[in-house]
Amino acid sequence: MTLEREATASVAEPDDAFRARLREFFAARHPGRAPKDPRERVAWTRAWLATLFDSGYAGPGWPREFGGMELSFAHQVIYHEEAARARVPGPLGTGLGIAAPTIITYGTQEQKQRWLAPMLRGDQVWAQGYSEPDAGSDLPSLRTSARRDGEEYVVNGQKVWTSHAGDADIFFALVRTGTIQSRQQGITYLVIDARAPGVEVRPLRDLTGGYLFAEVFFDDVRVPVANRIGAENGGWRLARTRLGHERSAGALNQAAMYRRVLTELEELARERGQLADPLVRDRFVDLEIRVRIIRYNAQRTIGDILARGQAGAASSISRLLITAFEQDIHEFAVDLLGPAGLLGKSAPQAVQRSRWLVGFLRTRASTIGAGTREIQLNTVAEQVLGLPHDPSMPAR
Numbered sequence: 429m430t431l432e433r434e435a436t437a438s439v440a441e442p443d444d445a446f447r448a449r450l451r452e453f454f455a456a457r458h459p460g461r462a463p464k465d466p467r468e469r470v471a472w473t474r475a476w477l478a479t480l481f482d483s484g485y486a487g488p489g490w491p492r493e494f495g496g497m498e499l500s501f502a503h504q505v506i507y508h509e510e511a512a513r514a515r516v517p518g519p520l521g522t523g524l525g526i527a528a529p530t531i532i533t534y535g536t537q538e539q540k541q542r543w544l545a546p547m548l549r550g551d552q553v554w555a556q557g558y559s560e561p562d563a564g565s566d567l568p569s570l571r572t573s574a575r576r577d578g579e580e581y582v583v584n585g586q587k588v589w590t591s592h593a594g595d596a597d598i599f600f601a602l603v604r605t606g607t608i609q610s611r612q613q614g615i616t617y618l619v620i621d622a623r624a625p626g627v628e629v630r631p632l633r634d635l636t637g638g639y640l641f642a643e644v645f646f647d648d649v650r651v652p653v654a655n656r657i658g659a660e661n662g663g664w665r666l667a668r669t670r671l672g673h674e675r676s677a678g679a680l681n682q683a684a685m686y687r688r689v690l691t692e693l694e695e696l697a698r699e700r701g702q703l704a705d706p707l708v709r710d711r712f713v714d715l716e717i718r719v720r721i722i723r724y725n726a727q728r729t730i731g732d733i734l735a736r737g738q739a740g741a742a743s744s745i746s747r748l749l750i751t752a753f754e755q756d757i758h759e760f761a762v763d764l765l766g767p768a769g770l771l772g773k774s775a776p777q778a779v780q781r782s783r784w785l786v787g788f789l790r791t792r793a794s795t796i797g798a799g800t801r802e803i804q805l806n807t808v809a810e811q812v813l814g815l816p817h818d819p820s821m822p823a824r
């Protein structure tokens with residue numbers, strides 16, 4: 429039996445056997461340490477995604493028809509736990525988590541055949557072009573326009589904060605096909621070739637010195653109408669598509685990662701003789717309680733889905749818990765290390781290659797990207813507590 433058959437024939441497989449098989453696969457095919465050079469790291473991740481796909485271990489929640497494993501939710505949870513345990517590379521770009529569910533749900537058969545397998549295999553990296561200089565939380569204000577010209581759209585405008593734009597082969601973008609006043613009723617979902625004439629990517633340097641995101645400019649970029657997903661002016665509701673409970677399946681994975689990070693910080697404080705300080709102990713106790721709450725919250729989400737088929741209130745607060753935790757743990761680490769914690773990677777006295785400083789700087793953005801903390805709080809207020817809808821935001 430080929431590996432592909434083994435992987436996709438797993439729906440009825442007992443949990444323990446499935447877990448053991450995954451563990452064996454990840455151990456046998458693990459790609460080793462990530463290269464330091466960002467370009468090499470992208471190539472290394474692409475190679476890993478191809479290995480997963482070719483072996484039948486890619487897309488745990490995806491339909492088999494497009495190269496996925498179509499696992500039950502319980503097996504998806506196991507998959508994510510084992511992937512976290514093995515520390516194998518994650519996805520590349522933002523397409524797998526955001527664009528793929530939209531294509532799977534609303535794409536034509538031709539679009540599914542054209543885009544899904546290359547995205548899953550890492551042959552094509554997809555980046556999300558939604559935000560603009562004057563449209564972030566208030567996305568319906570977006571202005572990048574797409575004018576119909578025969579069997580093409582002509583796109584003009586600017587996106588910003590586009591993660592992975594520098595590595596992207598394809599942008600999935602929200603563009604304006606109606607008037608500005610039409611707000612979310614005049615938005616269309618377009619798939620744009622990142623190398624088409626008129627596309628310009630200008631990298632933005634972030635606090636850590638890296639170039640995770642970029643500005644993207646469109647100057648008379650011609651996009652075939654065949655690249656439109658859904659109807660013209662019907663893009664708004666597509667942008668929020670989720671694939672079953674695929675995201676919730678990974679909730680324990682993040683909880684396990686932060687458990688590991690906290691233990692590593694405790695070890696560092698112990699080595700430095702700081703654990704006897706009552707103020708230090710107090711902060712560790714606080715983080716210990718919170719990392720356990722994150723785990724229990726993830727278990728509640730998964731329990732709700734397994735028992736009732738839908739994620740309950742717990743899932744809405746997980747991002748708030750995690751983003752606050754990751755900011756606080758890195759801030760605490762930098763406090764603990766004192767001046768040494770502020771040294772950059774190249775300094776000989778830098779502690780653990782500056783990982784805590786880099787984490788501190790990087791996690792400043794955690795409460796902004798993918799919806800700010802205030803917007804997440806509004807969501808909890810409305811959807812969990814039943815408070816009135818924020819009048820400045822579009823209706824859900």
Ligand SMILES: Cc1cc2nc3c(=O)[nH]c(=O)nc-3n(C[C@H](O)[C@H](O)[C@H](O)COP(=O)(O)OP(=O)(O)OC[C@H]3O[C@@H](n4cnc5c(N)ncnc54)[C@H](O)[C@@H]3O)c2cc1C
Pocket residue numbers: 522555556557558559560561562563564565566588589590591592641793794796797798799800801802803806818820821
């Ligand atoms: C690391 C990172 C990666 C990103 N990657 C991408 C990407 O790949 N693709 C993409 O399209 N975008 C991306 N973004 C952009 C991100 O989605 C936006 O930054 C975010 O939606 C906020 O928009 P904004 O920056 O315009 O801030 P604004 O919306 O202008 O918000 C400014 C402040 O006002 C508050 N605010 C706004 N509206 C309300 C309200 N109704 N109630 C209460 N408070 C409010 C906000 O919370 C915030 O504090 C990324 C951002 C970051 C930081």
